[in-house]
Amino acid sequence: MKKKFVFILSIALILFIQIGAKQIQAKSTNIEESIVKLRILETTDIHSYLLDYNYEKRKKTIEYGFNRVASMILQAKREQRNTLLFDVGDVIKGSPLAEYVASSPMFYSNDIHPAYKSMNLLGYDAATVGNHEFNYGLDFLVNTLMGADFPYTNANIYVDDRNDYEQDDIHFFQPYLLLDKEVVNENGKIEKIKVGVIGLITPITQVWDKEHFENKLIIKNMRKTAEEIVPQMKIEGADLIIALVHAGLYSDQDYRPKSGNNVRDISRVEGIDVILYGHSHGVFPVKGEKGPKGVNHEKGLINGIPSVQAGNWGNHLGIIDLTLQKKKEKWLIKDSKSTAKPIIRIIKKKKIPIVSPLPQIEYILSRYQQETMEYMNSKQLLNHLD
Numbered sequence: 001m002k003k004k005f006v007f008i009l010s011i012a013l014i015l016f017i018q019i020g021a022k023q024i025q026a027k028s029t030n031i032e033e034s035i036v037k038l039r040i041l042e043t044t045d046i047h048s049y050l051l052d053y054n055y056e057k058r059k060k061t062i063e064y065g066f067n068r069v070a071s072m073i074l075q076a077k078r079e080q081r082n083t084l085l086f087d088v089g090d091v092i093k094g095s096p097l098a099e100y101v102a103s104s105p106m107f108y109s110n111d112i113h114p115a116y117k118s119m120n121l122l123g124y125d126a127a128t129v130g131n132h133e134f135n136y137g138l139d140f141l142v143n144t145l146m147g148a149d150f151p152y153t154n155a156n157i158y159v160d161d162r163n164d165y166e167q168d169d170i171h172f173f174q175p176y177l178l179l180d181k182e183v184v185n186e187n188g189k190i191e192k193i194k195v196g197v198i199g200l201i202t203p204i205t206q207v208w209d210k211e212h213f214e215n216k217l218i219i220k221n222m223r224k225t226a227e228e229i230v231p232q233m234k235i236e237g238a239d240l241i242i243a244l245v246h247a248g249l250y251s252d253q254d255y256r257p258k259s260g261n262n263v264r265d266i267s268r269v270e271g272i273d274v275i276l277y278g279h280s281h282g283v284f285p286v287k288g289e290k291g292p293k294g295v296n297h298e299k300g301l302i303n304g305i306p307s308v309q310a311g312n313w314g315n316h317l318g319i320i321d322l323t324l325q326k327k328k329e330k331w332l333i334k335d336s337k338s339t340a341k342p343i344i345r346i347i348k349k350k351k352i353p354i355v356s357p358l359p360q361i362e363y364i365l366s367r368y369q370q371e372t373m374e375y376m377n378s379k380q381l382l383n384h385l386d
């Protein structure tokens with residue numbers, strides 16, 4: 001009897017020690033801050049160059065094409081398990097294929113724009129509009145965007161209510177998004193991050209596309225709008241705020257006021273953590289390039305904010321690799337690295353492709369491409385007759 005008691009006691013003691021050890025371990029993992037690697041991907045200014053095709057020379061190219069950068073997106077997603085993918089606008093206007101689609105009445109009924117048929121394959125998390133989205137009018141734009149299986153956001157385009165009272169102004173798009181992102185931390189544990197996404201566009205759009213804006217829509221100052229909206233996103237629990245900015249590093253020429261309408265101004269808005277931008281068809285960061293003040297090409301920072309610009313026509317993929325650290329329930333950016341990755345490499349002055357085109361896109365687009373070529377031929381014929 002006594003032996004049995006000792007035996008039970010010792011088992012209990014062992015269990016107690018084990019449970020105690022587990023508790024201490026649990027406590028220590030709680031204290032240990034969670035580290036998450038998050039990769040943010042950007043495309044911008046695709047301009048419906050969906051295929052690696054040079055319409056001017058009427059032959060294939062290795063230098064651009066959404067079907068090529070699409071392969072790079074899939075590769076970048078395979079390399080890092082936590083990723084987000086965004087587009088920063090100017091999708092539906094630019095290439096002859098875009099012209100053909102816009103001239104074709106079937107798109108007002110039920111077809112999906114080939115740009116979205118292609119982009120929907122990649123699993124975009126969100127996008128914002130560019131100035132060229134407005135070129136074919138609002139009806140075409142709204143109908144086209146319905147084909148995207150990811151949300152669009154823009155904060156500084158408002159419905160023109162023709163009064164100066166600002167309190168009742170209504171946004172034309174969803175001004176911001178809050179995406180609940182599940183990520184896996186460095187210890188293999190699932191964490192949740194609320195990613196806030198705000199879209200902004202250069203106000204010169206309303207001058208360039210006056211015909212489609214007048215008495216319908218107005219565009220307000222980018223920085224002023226962001227300063228109003230970002231605090232609201234914070235109140236609603238955004239852990240990380242990404243700005244999708246369809247404007248260059250500098251404000252567009254001929255637009256007044258210049259202040260508040262460029263990427264450098266947005267980088268100074270309190271609460272914005274990451275900037276993905278487009279519009280000027282540039283690339284940021286550029287290896288070996290210096291300045292101007294506040295612009296760090298080495299790390300890809302603009303006034304300390306991780307930023308990227310991915311060229312145009314699918315010739316680059318924007319990549320921002322963030323290392324996030326959770327401290328007292330808050331996520332902080334511990335480190336970042338931005339890269340605008342080109343789809344070709346130049347070796348001894350020879351251009352070498354880094355990726356092959358994604359075959360699914362070519363397959364989906366073959367009919368549209370064929371019809372575009374016919375459309376181009378007929379247009380040429382008409383021009384000739386003129």
Ligand SMILES: [Zn+2]
Pocket residue numbers: 090130131132246278279280
């Ligand atoms: Zn643009």
